[in-house]
Each structure stands twice: as structure tokens, then as C-alpha cells.
Amino acid sequence: MKNTPKTILFLFIALPSWIWAQENRFFKAPEGVSLVSTDLHIHTAFSDGSVWPNLRVEEALKEGLDLISITDHLEYQPHRSDLPNPDRNRSFDIAQKTANDSELTIIRGAEITRSMPPGHINAVFIENANKLLFPDDPIAGIKEANRQKGFVFWNHPNWEAHRKDGIARLDPLHIELIKEKLLHGIEVVNHITFSEEAIDIALENDLTMIGTSDVHKLTAWDFDIPQGGHRPMTFVLSKNESLNEIKKALFEGKTIVWFKELLIGKEEHLREVVKANLTASAPTYNKDELIAKIVLENHSANTLHLKYTGPYTFHQDGTIFKIDPYSKKTLEVKTLEVKTSLEFPFELLNGLIGQKKHLNFKILSP
Ligand SMILES: [Zn+2]
Ligand SMILES: [Zn+2]
Incomplete structure (x- = not known):
């Protein structure tokens, strides 16, 4: 009896969020497929984001995601005077500790932040973000991410700061990176923008289609979540929920992207879902x-x-x-x-x- 008020309190607090998470499985998985909801491009105060990594975990849990990667800029560190950040794995470590044994999986990642070409490149499923830091070499970080067997994708290829017409197109360096199998995916959706041209680049070059929030502030604000919105997500069509299979499916291009009301993907995967x-x-x-x-x-x-x-x-x-x-x-x-x-x-x-x-x-x- 002594515990009753606590138990009741627990039910009041825990039950609604549990129900919410259950209802938000987003899409029914095709038979024999685990449909893993991911956001592989997220910032925190450890680069140019405005929040601490634990909040990223709490957002993702509330929104019902299965897997996220915190991908702070390695080189761009505007909060350096307040947050010296000598260890580029810190935001991952804090997020990982917050997620603990919740439903949410955190994978290690980083944004290799170069001018164009090659532009900004995300590396996820890496082992150590510090080793990707090569401020004077445009591709050494990408090579190291590959040495760590990371999944590497081109961020916002349509970004107006790099492509003033908003049209995603490959530079010779991208073609070289693709040929060398150092680049495995491309964002067709980034934050609130979308690139039809990037869809065709993905199809023509056998790159995995990715959609991410690239959130710097709060997902609730950027994507109108209280009004029923959602962040851009990449769903991975994996054999099961093991990290190995999820990573393998990413390399095999088995994704669909959910952006506003659009569903984007390679024909066979989108049809299946x-x-x-x-x-x-x-x-x-x-x-x-x-x-x-x-x-x-x-x-x-x-x-x-x-x-x-x-x-x-x-x-x-x-x-x-x-x-x-x-x-x-x-x-x-x-x-x-x-x-x-x-x-x-x-x-x-x-x-x-x-x-x-x-x-x-x-x-x-x-
Ligand atoms: Zn970027
Ligand atoms: Zn970013």
C-alpha cells in the first residue's frame, strides 16, 4: 500500500507516452522485414546546435524513432570558447548514456565539414570520431571513415550555400569518391528541403537515399510536431533489428525516406512498404x-x-x-x-x- 501513490503516479506519467510510442510505429513492416526508423544527421551544442545531447535522445524517444546518430561538425566549432570539446566522441557518449537501455539505439557519427567539393559529408557507424579530423585535407576524413567501416553519405547536395540554384549535381571529386566506393549514400531530403535531382543521382550511381532532420534547434519547432508534423526520417528495410543487418541494409540501399507527406525510395522498396x-x-x-x-x-x-x-x-x-x-x-x-x-x-x-x-x-x- 505504501507504494500505491507512486505506482499511480508512474501510470499517469508513463502510460500516455507508452501509448503514444506504440501508435507511432509510422508504417507497417512488410513480411520478413524490420522497418527501422532512423535520423542519421543531428546536431548538439558540441558543434553548432543549441541543445545538449540528452535532449536529442528524449526527442527521438518521444517521437518513436528506433535509431539515431548524433553527427556534430568535426571542424566547425562555434561554441569553442565556452565548450572546448577536445573529444569529438563526447556528444555520442552523453547520448548513449541517456538512451541507456531504452528502445532507442544511438550509433556513433560525425559530420566531416568541407567546402565544396566535396561539401559536407556524414559518416555513421564509425568507431572513433577524433580520428576523422583532418582540417587541411578534403578527403582524408572520408578515407578514415571508410577504414573504420563507416557508412558515408553526402549531406544536403542541394544546399544553396554550395549550389546557388538549389540543384544537386556531382563534381568530379564526387564521381571519384563514388568510383572508389568511398561514398555510399546521398541526402535526398535535408531538414526542410528536398532534392528531386538527388533522387536521380542516387539511382544513377547506386547510392542509398537518405532523409534527415539535420536539426540544430528543437525538432518540435522545426517540424511542427505538436501540430501533427514529423521530422524527415529514413526507414531501413533490414532483415532484423541487429546493428549488423541495419548497417548491411544501408549499404545495400534498402531505404525509404519520409518527408512531409512524401515517400521517396527505390521502386522495389517503396512498393514493398x-x-x-x-x-x-x-x-x-x-x-x-x-x-x-x-x-x-x-x-x-x-x-x-x-x-x-x-x-x-x-x-x-x-x-x-x-x-x-x-x-x-x-x-x-x-x-x-x-x-x-x-x-x-x-x-x-x-x-x-x-x-x-x-x-x-x-x-x-x-
Ligand atoms: Zn552540413
Ligand atoms: Zn549538419
């Missing part, structure tokens, strides 16, 4: 009618904007409609004859598999 998140019930008919009722269900946290590309017309909708997150929608389909099953071909208008290219997929009812 979208098909797992939209299901259709069996057609039913009212007596003496030939109009099939089908219930579509969106199992994801994202609105699906769909265009039906099949032969039928609908009784209550046009061919373009949306299904809200975690919602159902009844379609009335004029099938001309009674059908026990139907195929629905759709174009996902907010699903990108290339520059201005939308995902086409089919689902079966039932």
Missing part, C-alpha cells in the same frame, strides 16, 4: 445491385494520395482521392457484373521513385 500499408476488403454487393463496396485501409501514419488507373469508375469518388493516416475509406466500384475479387492498380501521387516519377502498384481485394 506501400503494399504492406494499404489493404482492401472483399467486394460486397447490395441485393440486385452491381456496385461493389470495398473498404480500403491505410495502416500507416502518412496520408496516401492515390490515383486509380484501372478500368472501372466509382460511384462516390473520382479517380483521385486520399486516405488519411490509420483510416478506412469505402469505395463504391461500378463493376458491371458481380465479382468475388478485384485488382486495384494505383499510382501513389505522393510516392516518388525518381524525378517526377510516381510509384505504380497493385493491391488485391481481398
Whole structure:
């Protein structure tokens, strides 16, 4: 009895956040796949961010992420006079200690901060950030990150400070880095910006598509989280939740990026995830009618904007409609004859598999 008030207090505090985290699994994983939600580009006060690393962990836990990397700038240290920061692994160490044995995994990372080319490069799954610090050499840090078997990607290739037209394009040095297999991914989404050109660079050069928050202040402010927004995330289609498999899947390019209402990825991966998140019930008919009722269900946290590309017309909708997150929608389909099953071909208008290219997929009812 002595513990009752404490227990009740615990339930009041812990239960709502637990429920929140459970509801925020974002997307249903395809069968046999672990869909790992990540943010691999985050700053703290240990470079030019405004917060201590523990807050990054708490944000990510509240938002229901599975894995993050704190990637402070190695070279750019504007808080140096207040925070001398001789050990570039400190922000990771503090975050790791905060995450302890929570649901959230922290991996070691750093932002190698060079002028263009090659620009800013993130290295994650590294062993020691200090060893990546080569202020006078544009690629020595990248080489060292590779020696540490890190996953290395090009940040914000569309950044207006480096590309005044906002168009991502490769310089000869990037081509060289890709050829030498020293660069493995590219951000198609960074913070609040998005690069269709980077999608095509990823496809043409077999780079992994990455989307990150690159947050410096608070995710809640930057991404309107209290109003239902979310930070950009990269979902890794991994065999399981082990770090080895997650890393392997990253190297294999098995990702989809979630940015605002857009889903971006290589065609086969995006199709796999979208098909797992939209299901259709069996057609039913009212007596003496030939109009099939089908219930579509969106199992994801994202609105699906769909265009039906099949032969039928609908009784209550046009061919373009949306299904809200975690919602159902009844379609009335004029099938001309009674059908026990139907195929629905759709174009996902907010699903990108290339520059201005939308995902086409089919689902079966039932
Ligand atoms: Zn940067
Ligand atoms: Zn950054």
C-alpha cells in the first residue's frame, strides 16, 4: 500500500507516452522485414546546435524513432570558447548514456565539414570520431571513415550555400569518391528541403537515399510536431533489428525516406512498404445491385494520395482521392457484373521513385 501513490503516479506519467510510442510505429513492416526508423544527421551544442545531447535522445524517444546518430561538425566549432570539446566522441557518449537501455539505439557519427567539393559529408557507424579530423585535407576524413567501416553519405547536395540554384549535381571529386566506393549514400531530403535531382543521382550511381532532420534547434519547432508534423526520417528495410543487418541494409540501399507527406525510395522498396500499408476488403454487393463496396485501409501514419488507373469508375469518388493516416475509406466500384475479387492498380501521387516519377502498384481485394 505504501507504494500505491507512486505506482499511480508512474501510470499517469508513463502510460500516455507508452501509448503514444506504440501508435507511432509510422508504417507497417512488410513480411520478413524490420522497418527501422532512423535520423542519421543531428546536431548538439558540441558543434553548432543549441541543445545538449540528452535532449536529442528524449526527442527521438518521444517521437518513436528506433535509431539515431548524433553527427556534430568535426571542424566547425562555434561554441569553442565556452565548450572546448577536445573529444569529438563526447556528444555520442552523453547520448548513449541517456538512451541507456531504452528502445532507442544511438550509433556513433560525425559530420566531416568541407567546402565544396566535396561539401559536407556524414559518416555513421564509425568507431572513433577524433580520428576523422583532418582540417587541411578534403578527403582524408572520408578515407578514415571508410577504414573504420563507416557508412558515408553526402549531406544536403542541394544546399544553396554550395549550389546557388538549389540543384544537386556531382563534381568530379564526387564521381571519384563514388568510383572508389568511398561514398555510399546521398541526402535526398535535408531538414526542410528536398532534392528531386538527388533522387536521380542516387539511382544513377547506386547510392542509398537518405532523409534527415539535420536539426540544430528543437525538432518540435522545426517540424511542427505538436501540430501533427514529423521530422524527415529514413526507414531501413533490414532483415532484423541487429546493428549488423541495419548497417548491411544501408549499404545495400534498402531505404525509404519520409518527408512531409512524401515517400521517396527505390521502386522495389517503396512498393514493398506501400503494399504492406494499404489493404482492401472483399467486394460486397447490395441485393440486385452491381456496385461493389470495398473498404480500403491505410495502416500507416502518412496520408496516401492515390490515383486509380484501372478500368472501372466509382460511384462516390473520382479517380483521385486520399486516405488519411490509420483510416478506412469505402469505395463504391461500378463493376458491371458481380465479382468475388478485384485488382486495384494505383499510382501513389505522393510516392516518388525518381524525378517526377510516381510509384505504380497493385493491391488485391481481398
Ligand atoms: Zn552540413
Ligand atoms: Zn549538419
